[in-house]
Amino acid sequence: MAKPKRVGIYVRISRDRKGQELGIQRQEKACRELCEQRGWSVHKLYPENDTSASTTSRKKRPQYTEMMRDAKTGVIDAIVVYSIDRLTRRISELTSFLDEQKEYGFQFATTEGEDTSTASGRMILTIKGAVAQQETERMAERVNAALLQRREQGKPHAGGKRQFGFEAGSHFRELDDEETKLIRVGYQMLMSQKTPGDVARLWRDRKTTTPEGRAWTIQSVKRVFRSQRTGGIVTYKGQDIGDSIYPSPLKREEWENVQALLDSRATPAAQGSGKRKHVYTGFLKCGHCGAPMRVQWATIQGRTFRRTFCHSAQGNGMGGLGCGKVSRKYDWIEERLNEVVEAALSKRKPKPLPTPDVDLAAEITGVESRIRLLRLRWKDGQMEDEDYYDSLTHLRGQLQQLRTREAAAVVAVAQEETDALAVWHDDNEENLERRRAIVASVIKQVEVYSIGRGRRKPPEITSIKITPVGAGTEAGEE
Structure with a gap:
């Protein structure tokens, strides 16, 4: 070669x-x-x-x-x-x-x-x-065996970036007292019908930032409460292994309450509850063709105002496009619809707080006791590893289901709106989604008709047709 x-x-x-x-x-x-x-x-x-x-x-x-x-x-x-x-x-x-x-x-x-x-x-x-x-x-x-053993002992993974609530360099073993207090205040706010946006605003007002030095946003607040470390939960390969032996900002039950609350808000919501910039976007329909109407700021002859209009390139939901015939000032329509919503809310009676169907505390305690006994038998050499992990997985699945049901019951109580009218009057930008959810409980849709050009007097109330929730598309309130 x-x-x-x-x-x-x-x-x-x-x-x-x-x-x-x-x-x-x-x-x-x-x-x-x-x-x-x-x-x-x-x-x-x-x-x-x-x-x-x-x-x-x-x-x-x-x-x-x-x-x-x-x-x-x-x-x-x-x-x-x-x-x-x-x-x-x-x-x-x-x-x-x-x-x-x-x-x-x-x-x-x-x-x-x-x-x-x-x-x-x-x-x-x-x-x-x-x-x-x-x-x-x-x-x-x-x-992997050594890592699993450490997780079984309640020792979480010590690597990664610093997390809000824990001391820097402590490998998640020591809490930052001031940050922990803010997390607990945030938890109480969420369970009292406040939003992650409200928590972000409070944390910004307290002159705190994320561990990366950035300003708090809705998403960064959610990341703190979504982190299993915040609830003292130890995981291994994505599976819940047990509770940490080190302190955590929230208890496991509190963390699970927050997850149920955030999950309930992440589910597909009612009409009009998506991310919008205006309260009634998504409720307004063109009275001529039925296409959704857009809302935007416009400047004409030096005057800036909001308008709602039917866009000729917008689909009308029936395979065609919008007619482009309707363009109206938004403020007048918003004022009329606000009157309808407030009138409906003033007639409502406070809902009684729901009572849990079943007290799950005893069942949860029983499953936890079975897990402790199982772990003792395994440590004493009375069980094979394979049998232990199979039984442990089954019991933890039961425990997770019970805790989820318990957390859902707690959240159901917390989600009962005690004063919807007060929430409605809070027109802060970060409260927009809650106000839109209230609108969706009152108004199904609003048909908007053209009033012609060059009008100087206020539009007639009949230029909009309001269909309340529970009414058919033909019957409506004018």
């Missing part, structure tokens, strides 16, 4: 915590010494630092990909590595490498003396590759 003229050296190390690249430097030195002994000329180095090649790694290896491309196109005619486990720890990848070597004819060598020119040499190399893969898989099993 001809002597290679353009050799590529591939060096890799799985973990380099300090970033000093000492491991790949030692590999490179040994590979260059091998090339010098054989009289091979080194053409290019392909270094892959802090990069795993195991079956459990999802990290890409761009240098390995580039090296194989160069070998296939003839840029290099030989590959040298320190050992086979530096090249790969996947038997499937090794098999593919050997097939490509045979197809494209490039040479291969390691400092440990593997020979791929013979069938027996390739077999030995394949066996070594299988041993390397087994080693990484057994290592992953040991690591």
